[in-house]
Amino acid sequence: MARAVSLRRRTIATAAAWLIGFLIFFPILWTIITSFKTELEAFSTPPKFLFFEWTTENYGIVQERSNYLRFVSNSLILSIGSTLVALLFAIPAAWAMAFAPGKRTKDLLMWMLSTKMMPPVGALIPVYLIFRDMGLLDSRGGLIAVLFLLNLPIIVWMLYTYFKEIPPEILEAARMDGASLWKELVYVLAPMAVPGIASTLLLNIILAWNEAFWTLNLTTSAAAPLTAFIASYSSPEGLFWAKLSAASTMAIAPILVLGWFAQKQLVRGLTFGAVK
Amino acid sequence: MGTIVLKDVQKRFGDVTIIPNANLAIKNGEFVVFVGPSGCGKSTLLRLIAGLEDVSGGEIIIDGSDAAQLPPAKRGLSMVFQSYALYPHMSVRNNIAFGLKMAGMPKPEIEAKVAKAAQTLNLTDYLDRKPRQLSGGQRQRVAIGRAIVRQPKAFLFDEPLSNLDAALRVQMRLEIMQLHQTLGATMIYVTHDQVEAMTMADRIVVLNKGNVEQVGSPLELYNNPDSLFVAGFIGSPKMNFVSGEVAGQYQAQTIGVRPEHIALSSQSGAWEGTIALAEHLGADTFLHIDTKVGGRLTVRAAGEYDQGPGAKIWLTPEKNRIHRFDQNGRAIKNAA
Numbered sequence: 001m002a003r004a005v006s007l008r009r010r011t012i013a014t015a016a017a018w019l020i021g022f023l024i025f026f027p028i029l030w031t032i033i034t035s036f037k038t039e040l041e042a043f044s045t046p047p048k049f050l051f052f053e054w055t056t057e058n059y060g061i062v063q064e065r066s067n068y069l070r071f072v073s074n075s076l077i078l079s080i081g082s083t084l085v086a087l088l089f090a091i092p093a094a095w096a097m098a099f100a101p102g103k104r105t106k107d108l109l110m111w112m113l114s115t116k117m118m119p120p121v122g123a124l125i126p127v128y129l130i131f132r133d134m135g136l137l138d139s140r141g142g143l144i145a146v147l148f149l150l151n152l153p154i155i156v157w158m159l160y161t162y163f164k165e166i167p168p169e170i171l172e173a174a175r176m177d178g179a180s181l182w183k184e185l186v187y188v189l190a191p192m193a194v195p196g197i198a199s200t201l202l203l204n205i206i207l208a209w210n211e212a213f214w215t216l217n218l219t220t221s222a223a224a225p226l227t228a229f230i231a232s233y234s235s236p237e238g239l240f241w242a243k244l245s246a247a248s249t250m251a252i253a254p255i256l257v258l259g260w261f262a263q264k265q266l267v268r269g270l271t272f273g274a275v276k
Numbered sequence: 277m278g279t280i281v282l283k284d285v286q287k288r289f290g291d292v293t294i295i296p297n298a299n300l301a302i303k304n305g306e307f308v309v310f311v312g313p314s315g316c317g318k319s320t321l322l323r324l325i326a327g328l329e330d331v332s333g334g335e336i337i338i339d340g341s342d343a344a345q346l347p348p349a350k351r352g353l354s355m356v357f358q359s360y361a362l363y364p365h366m367s368v369r370n371n372i373a374f375g376l377k378m379a380g381m382p383k384p385e386i387e388a389k390v391a392k393a394a395q396t397l398n399l400t401d402y403l404d405r406k407p408r409q410l411s412g413g414q415r416q417r418v419a420i421g422r423a424i425v426r427q428p429k430a431f432l433f434d435e436p437l438s439n440l441d442a443a444l445r446v447q448m449r450l451e452i453m454q455l456h457q458t459l460g461a462t463m464i465y466v467t468h469d470q471v472e473a474m475t476m477a478d479r480i481v482v483l484n485k486g487n488v489e490q491v492g493s494p495l496e497l498y499n500n501p502d503s504l505f506v507a508g509f510i511g512s513p514k515m516n517f518v519s520g521e522v523a524g525q526y527q528a529q530t531i532g533v534r535p536e537h538i539a540l541s542s543q544s545g546a547w548e549g550t551i552a553l554a555e556h557l558g559a560d561t562f563l564h565i566d567t568k569v570g571g572r573l574t575v576r577a578a579g580e581y582d583q584g585p586g587a588k589i590w591l592t593p594e595k596n597r598i599h600r601f602d603q604n605g606r607a608i609k610n611a612a
């Protein structure tokens with residue numbers, strides 16, 4: 001009997017997991033379905049789920065109206081660029097905090113995280129003015145700087161938690177073996193932290209890819225990434241649901257593919273090193 | 277060569293003084309064991325010598341020149357950690373070779389040295405495995421292999437055997453002693469295992485709250501402890517201490533007698549008592565006896581002892597084996 005109960009439980013749990021998964025995925029699925037409808041059917045009540053005239057005309061129009069590839073390349077440059085720059089600063093910072101902590105290291109970490117608690121709109125006007133005066137508006141360099149600073153606290157935190165899991169004696173052993181600080185980082189710390197660094201990298205590329213507030217406010221066209229591409233379809237002239245959906249689908253497709261292939265690293269990244 | 281001299285070495289962590297002032301001279305080729313209660317600063321002192329902690333003051337003279345400000349890499353010492361601290365992402369071969377690679381030694385030479393070390397330590401069959409695929413004893417051997425290939429001036433061990441089970445510990449203890457004989461290198465060994473300290477050491481350094489309490493050969497410390505602290509720390513089971521009237525008879529504040537230096541008799545003797553507990557080890561029996569003069573005392577009886585708990589018994593300490601201590605806990609020499 002015990003077996004039967006546990007089997008039933010397992011079935012229920014599995015069903016519940018699928019249901020929750022489906023609920024979370026539903027908006028994305030609906031967006032993808034809507035992207036294949038005509039503008040008229042996109043509005044229809046009751047909404048049509050599968051039985052409508054499937055069409056790809058929205059994709060054609062979207063592609064024609066705006067240069068998709070330029071947005072994609074901007075998104076790639078901004079997300080990867082800002083993440084790499086951030087890692088360059090974050091790895092030494094996290095190393096110092098994890099292996100040579102001072103009296104105020106804990107406070108410093110909290111303070112860094114607290115900067116994420118301020119609503120970004122509070123800093124919009126000053127940042128905008130600085131960007132305007134320095135001629136950084138709508139430039140990739142300026143945006144990389146903003147995204148890099150925006151995500152730096154999280155990157156340092158993630159790396160710090162990974163580095164904390166590494167026994168300090170291993171680094172000390174390397175020091176006894178004659179490794180310089182640089183060699184200790186490259187030959188011992190980095191290889192041991194590869195999974196952590198990889199998941200940090202991936203998660204932050206995704207965060208930067210999806211970042212909409214600053215990318216929308218500080219760009220117009222030249223440096224505009226895919227978030228601006230999507231936003232351009234909810235224009236004052238009216239909402240075009242089907243085209244907006246097509247644009248959204250095109251915008252999330254690359255990151256969806258990346259996420260699919262990097263699932264394992266991402267789970268590790270999202271649990272902040274709690275799962276080994 | 278491998279002489280190490282500590283001169284007025286001090287260590288503070290913030291406001292807390294861990295090592296107030298340590299002085300010690302270690303000769304080339306000596307096997308020195310640091311012992312002391314937990315938290316007394318054994319590891320800290322070893323790490324100061326290694327260069328993994330910075331001194332707050334004083335000199336650490338290795339082979340005649342002050343190394344206190346040198347980084348660990350420049351001191352020419354090897355360390356074996358309690359947790360092994362192997363590089364988990366490297367094979368056994370690369371773990372052993374890492375130090376040689378860092379020194380920029382040519383490849384063929386590295387290979388020869390690794391092969392030789394592996395042979396010495398019975399690791400030849402495991403060279404291509406990762407540390408996680410090894411048993412505890414094998415891991416400890418890799419850690420030792422990593423230490424010996426670099427031919428250091430001295431070896432530092434921080435409780436290297438405490439993660440191993442009893443049988444393996446005995447075996448590795450003998451291997452390390454064998455290694456010391458073969459290499460003739462200076463070794464500093466931290467432990468809180470009585471047996472390791474007594475059997476391995478040329479000289480034992482007893483530490484108490486960061487101070488060097490006494491330095492001497494195992495038998496010197498056993499026979500002539502300078503203080504109550506050392507007397508109580510060296511030897512197992514612990515020395516018995518009796519103070520009060522009886523100690524007064526010996527012109528001392530406290531007297532100490534080791535369990536193995538008390539004779540037992542069921543008819544007559546110096547002190548009267550009742551057996552409370554008996555521990556049978558086969559070769560010996562440890563009797564815990566409640567006495568009027570000094571509370572519960574431990575006595576070692578050779579072989580199996582036929583009296584059990586509740587039996588009346590007489591104790592007689594061996595006269596020339598009584599240790600006398602003054603009110604400061606210092607030994608009074610020329611015991612009666």
Ligand SMILES: Nc1ncnc2c1ncn2[C@@H]1O[C@H](COP(=O)(O)OP(=O)(O)OP(=O)(O)O)[C@@H](O)[C@H]1O
Nearest residue numbers: 289292294312313314315316317318319320321468
């Ligand atoms: N990095 C540090 N910061 C502050 N205090 C420390 C630090 N390292 C050690 N201590 C303190 O120094 C004292 C001595 O520590 P140490 O590790 O040398 O003791 P030990 O004799 O090796 O003990 P054990 O036998 O338990 O290993 C302890 O009280 C410890 O709390």
Ligand SMILES: [Mg+2]
Nearest residue numbers: 318319320434
């Ligand atoms: Mg210790």
